[in-house]
Amino acid sequence: MSRLVAVSNRVAPVEEGKTQAGGLAVAIQEALKRRGGIWFGWSGQTVDTPPDAPSLAQSGRITFATLGLTQRDLEEYYNGYANSTLWPLFHYRLDLAQFSGRTYSGYQRVNSLFASRLAPLLQPDDIVWVHDYHLIPFAEQLRSMGLGQRMGFFLHTPWPAAEILVALPAHEALVRALCAYDLVGFQTGSDLLSFANYIRFEAQGEVEDLGPGQGCRIRAFGRTMVARAFPISIDTDVLAGIATQAADTVQMRRLKESLVGRALIIGVDRLDYSKGLPQRFESFQALLDAYPANQGQVSFMQVAPPSRTDVAEYQAIRRELEALAGHINGQFAEFDWVPIRYLNKSFSRKALAGFYRHARIGLVTPLRDGMNLVAKEYVACQDPEDPGVLVLSRFAGAAKELDAALVVNPYDVRAVAENMQRGLTMPLQERRERYEAMMKVLRENDITHWRETYVDTLSQVGGTA
Numbered sequence: 433m434s435r436l437v438a439v440s441n442r443v444a445p446v447e448e449g450k451t452q453a454g455g456l457a458v459a460i461q462e463a464l465k466r467r468g469g470i471w472f473g474w475s476g477q478t479v480d481t482p483p484d485a486p487s488l489a490q491s492g493r494i495t496f497a498t499l500g501l502t503q504r505d506l507e508e509y510y511n512g513y514a515n516s517t518l519w520p521l522f523h524y525r526l527d528l529a530q531f532s533g534r535t536y537s538g539y540q541r542v543n544s545l546f547a548s549r550l551a552p553l554l555q556p557d558d559i560v561w562v563h564d565y566h567l568i569p570f571a572e573q574l575r576s577m578g579l580g581q582r583m584g585f586f587l588h589t590p591w592p593a594a595e596i597l598v599a600l601p602a603h604e605a606l607v608r609a610l611c612a613y614d615l616v617g618f619q620t621g622s623d624l625l626s627f628a629n630y631i632r633f634e635a636q637g638e639v640e641d642l643g644p645g646q647g648c649r650i651r652a653f654g655r656t657m658v659a660r661a662f663p664i665s666i667d668t669d670v671l672a673g674i675a676t677q678a679a680d681t682v683q684m685r686r687l688k689e690s691l692v693g694r695a696l697i698i699g700v701d702r703l704d705y706s707k708g709l710p711q712r713f714e715s716f717q718a719l720l721d722a723y724p725a726n727q728g729q730v731s732f733m734q735v736a737p738p739s740r741t742d743v744a745e746y747q748a749i750r751r752e753l754e755a756l757a758g759h760i761n762g763q764f765a766e767f768d769w770v771p772i773r774y775l776n777k778s779f780s781r782k783a784l785a786g787f788y789r790h791a792r793i794g795l796v797t798p799l800r801d802g803m804n805l806v807a808k809e810y811v812a813c814q815d816p817e818d819p820g821v822l823v824l825s826r827f828a829g830a831a832k833e834l835d836a837a838l839v840v841n842p843y844d845v846r847a848v849a850e851n852m853q854r855g856l857t858m859p860l861q862e863r864r865e866r867y868e869a870m871m872k873v874l875r876e877n878d879i880t881h882w883r884e885t886y887v888d889t890l891s892q893v894g895g896t897a
């Protein structure tokens with residue numbers, strides 16, 4: 433069996449026997465454990481000069497190969513082109529996207545640096561699996577060094593409609609770079625459709641349908657490759673197991689004591705403008721306004737660990753939310769009840785599992801999201817006998833699979849409030865039916881299924897080595 437080489441900007445430090453936080457970390461770790469291989473990416477550290485070779489660390493059959501970046505590289509590649517150009521653009525925020533030749537050069541330079549440092553570690557029959565928007569030009573860089581291995585890419589964010597993408601000065605170069613892969617995976621069928629439409633109408637390429645769920649063969653920029661949707665998922669049964677044991681944690685005991693029987697609504701998101709947090713806070717305000725019986729009876733807890741804190745837009749959304757939470761709490765709080773618990777910190781997977789299970793509503797209302805694993809985790813953690821209700825944005829990739837949630841338009845504050853009220857008062861029978869429908873989907877498409885489908889497909893397409 434060929435070795436797998438996973439490449440991602442972030443490389444999770446994996447310790448044997450410890451459960452990993454994010455779905456991506458779990459998926460990559462498992463895939464590498466099975467086949468043996470390398471996990472290559474940024475070390476998370478800044479250095480004065482880029483090293484000639486990555487640092488190597490072994491854990492079982494996995495070699496972690498990581499590289500420090502200079503402050504300038506990090507500024508131009510990560511904070512700049514990845515998170516101030518591509519991230520806002522891919523999340524339909526043209527108003528926030530910055531277009532700068534300097535950061536674009538930095539993005540290309542770091543991709544070239546990464547590729548040149550990985551190349552000496554590669555063997556001819558390796559399968560290379562590259563993750564996310566930070567590394568779109570990675571395969572093109574490897575190919576320019578004469579490497580012909582099978583190379584796949586998976587985009588964790590949405591792929592925008594062509595009308596949005598063409599605002600990017602380098603749109604053609606970016607899509608040309610994607611065509612250097614043998615397989616390009618998207619989260620949903622609509623991301624795939626947006627990509628196929630760009631190929632047809634902007635790149636004058638050919639798109640051949642490969643049948644239901646099989647994606648399409650793309651011929652463009654002198655290359656032929658396959659593009660297909662692979663919705664990422666979670667380790668459903670493992671997480672459901674963790675949730676049954678989480679009721680006994682210290683955090684859970686303290687949470688229950690502090691709620692004194694009140695209903696809990698929960699949100700868990702990185703502090704990112706794509707997650708729709710201001711609209712969500714306003715929806716909760718609208719719930720208290722429109723259904724005053726909830727005042728003093730319902731608490732909304734928003735877990736929002738700070739993210740990408742060097743980027744100005746992330747500092748701005750943090751200030752906005754602090755003001756909004758303060759305003760709403762000032763309007764409704766009583767001496768013995770505060771409506772919004774707003775927490776700028778992160779929690780372990782086990783603590784979150786307990787919080788999810790206790791919450792009557794999981795409130796997941798991004799304005800755009802590639803998938804949103806929190807939506808899936810909330811469902812998997814419910815008590816099958818007495819499940820809570822997922823209120824889910826139609827603009828999260830997860831809504832394509834979890835259509836038994838209460839699917840909402842997050843911009844429609846009043847409608848989100850009405851759906852929260854519907855969830856709080858939903859009869860047990862309906863809650864069970866919706867939960868079972870969603871769990872069926874999550875058991876069929878769990879993280880193992882996602883990983884195996886992707887790696888099997890990549891093993892069968894392309895490769896000239």
Ligand SMILES: O=P(O)(O)OC[C@H]1O[C@H](O[C@H]2O[C@H](CO)[C@@H](O)[C@H](O)[C@H]2O)[C@H](O)[C@@H](O)[C@@H]1O
Nearest residue numbers: 442456564588589664739740801802803804805
């Ligand atoms: O690495 P950071 O800059 O700290 O950001 C964390 C990750 O955020 C994004 O996650 C996406 O991947 C999820 C799993 O596929 C998906 O559910 C979610 O919708 C996406 O937003 C980003 O794409 C990752 O590269 C980051 O590591």
Ligand SMILES: O=c1ccn([C@@H]2O[C@H](COP(=O)(O)OP(=O)(O)O)[C@@H](O)[C@H]2O)c(=O)[nH]1
Nearest residue numbers: 453454455702777778779780781804805806
């Ligand atoms: O305090 C926290 C907040 C989030 N997460 C995890 O971070 C991931 C967030 O993934 P999602 O797809 O929802 O959004 P992203 O942050 O990747 O855009 C999920 O697995 C969460 O359980 C966590 O472990 N602790």
